[in-house]
Amino acid sequence: MIGTFKGLVTNLFLAFKKPVTVQYPWEHAPLAPRYMGFPVLTWDGEVGEPFCTGCLVCARVCPTDCITVTMKDNPKAATGESHRRKIVEDFHLNTANCIVCGLCVEYCNFDAIIMSDLHEEGATTRGDLVWDLARLLEEGKKQQMKGWWSPPAAKKSERRATAPPRAAAPTAEEAAPSGVAAVAAPQESLDPRVVEARRKAAELRAKKAAERGEVVAAPVLETPSVPQAPGVGASAEEGVDPRVVEARRKAAELRAKKAAERAAQQGKEGKTEERE
Amino acid sequence: MSLLDIILVGIGAFILFNFIMGSVLVLILAERKVLGRLQQRLGPMRTGPWGSLQTVADAVKLLVKEDLRPQGSDVFIFYLAPLMLFVPGFLIWAALPFTRDLVLSNLGLGLLYIVAVSTLSIVGMVMAGWASNNKYSLLGSARSAAQLVSYEIPLVVTVLAVGLLAQSLNLVEIVERQVPVPYILIQPLGFLLFLIAALAETGRIPFDIPQAESEIVGGPFVEYSGIRWGIFFLAEYAAAGAMAFLGALLFLGGWSGPFSDSPLWLFLKATALVLLFFLIRAPLPRLRVDQLMAFAWKVAIPLSFLNLLLIASALFYGWPQWLLGAVNWLVLVAVVAAFSWRRERRLARLRGRYAA
Missing domain, CATH: 1.20.58 (Methane Monooxygenase Hydroxylase; Chain G, domain 1)
Structure with missing residues (x-):
């Protein structure tokens, strides 16, 4: 009986604490740093083209086959504006299938795809759930503007070559490009x-x-x-x-x-x- | 009784009915909000400012919902049952005085009337359970009959003790006898028993065995839909509100208060009791049927008779009120201590059994 009474008193004091409820559409719980939302494509502001070369690594590694990529010759490479000989022609990401596992980001050799903070992406038709190149780049630019990601100094392949062995140093910085990677x-x-x-x-x-x-x-x-x-x-x-x-x-x-x-x-x- | 009297009573009943309806709407909303806060939630927030129109929306939804009746049900009884549950709830309110004069019918034996009428709700439960032609309903109504009959006894006996102390069964007189000292101070044991029995009578959460969503999916009300289910809900809350008012009248001094006698005091006291009901609801799990019955027959009934015996002997030997109060407090403390001691002993025994 005393125990019950104790419980009642505890509960009474609980009523004066701040409720934990977040009124969702109006209020948003803060996202964790390095939150992984749908992957988007990054934009090389130096050259004015996507980082993506359409190499298909992400499409092959994707466990749900939600990525479709085609590649073309880069017209800017001919004029010498760009060092990329090939460039992405079309890129489709089916967000209905995407499980946000991050493997595409992990395997991309060109820092061309990143995990965004987008997580409230709904659509009224299935077709709208498939994001095309334009949308992916647009969202990627928004992420870059927000400071969620910024292009690293060295290419990923170079970083990988010079990086100490995995056991020696954690590769978190390398794997998840965030503000931290923007050091130089x-x-x-x-x-x-x-x-x-x-x-x-x-x-x-x-x-x-x-x-x-x-x-x-x-x-x-x-x-x-x-x-x-x-x-x-x-x-x-x-x-x-x-x-x-x-x-x-x-x-x-x-x-x-x-x-x-x-x-x-x-x-x-x-x-x-x-x-x- | 002249025609005018009848008309006046009719108007009074109409006002009272609307008062009950309004207060039930407020009660349901308050319960959801308060319960939410007790669990660190917000409760309903979307309908109206701070969710204040939630119950109105719910009521409208219930009104327009399809009225279903299961095949093989007993039509007449099925349709009668909600009313059989609601009417007694309303009848209780008819005899509750709000002040000395503000009472629909000031009955000389008001307390007896209330006890008698509140017992009628069992009939409604059993009718609903039987007529639904559903085993869950039947099980629920059987449980509810057992529970209500069991807890009717401590309720009646504690209420009787109040009547004995006040030497009257008229609620107005009972309130007036409490003018210097409310009865909660003189018979706390009686108040505790009344509280538990009232919770059980109204089927509120630690005693919601008849409904028990997780076991028998809603008891006697399973097959009801739309406004018939709404009437059941209404009756439940009307009964809970009536119990809170009765408790405020019998134990907390009714409308008498520090500055002036006003119905406001009664409302405040009843509200406090209702909030206590909500608070009790928040942390406690549902009892098992056998625990419920064991508590009723082994603890509540003997203790209520002990309470009655104390007051009867106090009256017989002409004890002053303070002595009676002191003895009653002592018994309460002894009971709580005995409970705690017994629990500790049982825990120790269980530990010994499972330690090895």
């Missing part, structure tokens, strides 16, 4: 808008992470300071937004509190066990 990105090629957008995105991410009280806050925040793009350098190194600093401090406090609570909880549980 060619600065002059970058559209200033992209730089700006990326900086903003990084700040936002840092803020979000700090709000969530995550440890990620610190490393993610330091990344944008590295590219040193003109006009960004001033604010990147020293001038971290005071709100960010504040948020980070709060996050640290919260973490300490949580840890203390956990410790207290464990102590309590230990005691109850002893008593019973």
Whole structure:
């Protein structure tokens, strides 16, 4: 009877806590960093063409056969604008079949396909679920603008050749191109808008992470300071937004509190066990 | 009784009926919202601002839903059963006073009337279960009959103890006798038993064995659809609300309050009891049938008789109220301690058995 009463009191206090419900279409739970949504194609802003050469590796490795690619001779290679002799002609991704496993991204030799953060893609007909090249590139550009991905300095094949053996170093950075991989990105090629957008995105991410009280806050925040793009350098190194600093401090406090609570909880549980 | 009287009573009944309907709508919404908060959810949020029109939408949906009747059912009884459940619920409300004067019919034996009428709901349950021609329904109605009959006894005996203490079965007089000290302080044991029995009578969650969605898919109401099912639902909540009001009248001092006597106090007290019902619902699982019966016959009934005996002897030997209250509190504490001790002992025994 006392136990029941205890349960009632506990539940009563629960009623004054913040509900965990997220009102979905209006509110979105924050996406995890490196969330894997549908794969999209990346855009080589330097040359003005997709990274994809239509080599079919992704189509062959795809476990659900949801990728269809065709290849053509690259007209820009003839004029010397591009180093790609072949280029993708058409690319179809059937999102109805795609299981978002990421194998295509893993196997792509040209950093041409990336996992996006798109996860709310519905359509009213099955045909609309098949994304064509134009849409994939458009979504990919949006991802790049958001700072979700940026072209790495070295080609994937080169990175792979120079990389230490797998056991020695984790290849997470290499496998999942994110802001972290942009460390030595060619600065002059970058559209200033992209730089700006990326900086903003990084700040936002840092803020979000700090709000969530995550440890990620610190490393993610330091990344944008590295590219040193003109006009960004001033604010990147020293001038971290005071709100960010504040948020980070709060996050640290919260973490300490949580840890203390956990410790207290464990102590309590230990005691109850002893008593019973 | 003149024609005018009849018309006046009719108008009063109409107002009361609408009051019940409105309060049931509010109750259902409040239950869903409060239960949601108790489970760290939000409850209904989509229909109307903060989901405030959810029950209205539900009611409209029930009204336009197809009215089904299973083949081989007993037509007349099938259609009569919802009414047989709802009418007693309404009849209880007819005798509940909101203030000294604001009462549809101030019966001299109001308490007896309420107890008698509330028992009628068993008939509705059994009729629904029998007429549906469905084994789940029948099982549910059998369970409900067993449960309601069992818990009717502690309910009646605790209510009788209140009547004995107040030396009246008139609800207005009972409230007026509680003016300095509400009866919850004088007989907490009685209040606890009343609360448990009221929960069981209205079939609310730790005692929702007759409905038991996970076992018998909804008990006597399985075969009902549309507004007939809605009437069952309505009756259930009307009964729960009536029980909350009855508890507020019998144990919490009714409309008498610190500043002035007003029906507002009664509403506040009843609301507090309703919230307590919601709170009890949130963390507790459903009892097993045998646990339910064991509690009724081995614990609730003996304790309610003990409570009655205490009050009877207090009246016979002319104890002052404080002494009676003290003894009653002592018995309550002893009962709770005995329960906890027994539980500990049983746990120790089980541990010993499974440790090896």
